[in-house]
Amino acid sequence: SGGLGSYAIQLATAAGANAIGVISEEDKRDFVMGLGAKGVLNRKDFDCWGQLPEVNTPEYDAWFKEVRKFGKAIWDITGKGVNVDMVFEHPGQATFPVSTFVVKRGGMVVICAGTTGYNLTMDARYVWMHQKRIQGSHFAHLKQAAxxxxxxxxxRLDPCMSECFTWDEIPAAHVKMRRNEHKPGNMSVLVQAPKTGLKTVEEVLKARG
Incomplete structure (x- = not known):
C-alpha cells in the first residue's frame, strides 16, 4: 500500500495481470482493493517472517507449516495450485524466504530494497529445483520512465498522492515515515513549485507571475 505496492498493482492491472496485495494493517485493505488488486492478504495472519530457520530443525518445520498456509491463502485467490508469476520484494530480510518459496516454477522475485535488512536467506532447494529467478531492480531507464x-x-496510472509537503516540512515527512504514520500511497515535496495542482511548465510559470 506504499509507493512500490500502489504502482505495482496498477502496472500489473494495466498489463492484464492479476495483482495480490500484502498489507500489515486492515485499514489499508480497501485502499489496495480500490487500486485494482484481485485480493489482499494481511501478513499478521501468518507467522513465517524473518530470516529462514536452520533446515531440519523444529523451527524450520514450524516456518514451513506457516509458509504453506500463506501459499494456501494465495491459492484461495488464484485457484488451487496456481502460484504467482512474480513477487515485488521490498522489505528484504524479513520476507525474502517467503517470496522465493511462493513464486511459481520459473517465476521471478524482483527485489528493489531491503527495509527490514540486507541479509537475505532462502531455502535454495526450492529455487534451483523449480528454476526460479531472482532479479535486482533499481528504478528505470529513460524509456521505461517515459x-x-x-x-x-x-x-491509467494514479500517483496515489496522499500528502504533499513544502520544502520546510521535509523533517515532518521523515518523522511520519519513521513512525509509520503516513497514509497509504505516496508523499511528495514541492521543489520550486509555488503550489500543488500544476501540471505543466506553463502553469508553473504563470503561477509564479
Whole structure:
C-alpha cells in the first residue's frame, strides 16, 4: 500500500495481470482493493517472517507449516495450485524466504530494497529445483520512465498522492515515515513549485507571475 505496492498493482492491472496485495494493517485493505488488486492478504495472519530457520530443525518445520498456509491463502485467490508469476520484494530480510518459496516454477522475485535488512536467506532447494529467478531492480531507464509517465498522462496510472509537503516540512515527512504514520500511497515535496495542482511548465510559470 506504499509507493512500490500502489504502482505495482496498477502496472500489473494495466498489463492484464492479476495483482495480490500484502498489507500489515486492515485499514489499508480497501485502499489496495480500490487500486485494482484481485485480493489482499494481511501478513499478521501468518507467522513465517524473518530470516529462514536452520533446515531440519523444529523451527524450520514450524516456518514451513506457516509458509504453506500463506501459499494456501494465495491459492484461495488464484485457484488451487496456481502460484504467482512474480513477487515485488521490498522489505528484504524479513520476507525474502517467503517470496522465493511462493513464486511459481520459473517465476521471478524482483527485489528493489531491503527495509527490514540486507541479509537475505532462502531455502535454495526450492529455487534451483523449480528454476526460479531472482532479479535486482533499481528504478528505470529513460524509456521505461517515459512509458510510465505516458500512463500517468493517459490517466491509467494514479500517483496515489496522499500528502504533499513544502520544502520546510521535509523533517515532518521523515518523522511520519519513521513512525509509520503516513497514509497509504505516496508523499511528495514541492521543489520550486509555488503550489500543488500544476501540471505543466506553463502553469508553473504563470503561477509564479
Amino acid at each position: 512509458s510510465a509517465n505516458q500512463l500517468m498522462i493517459e490517466g
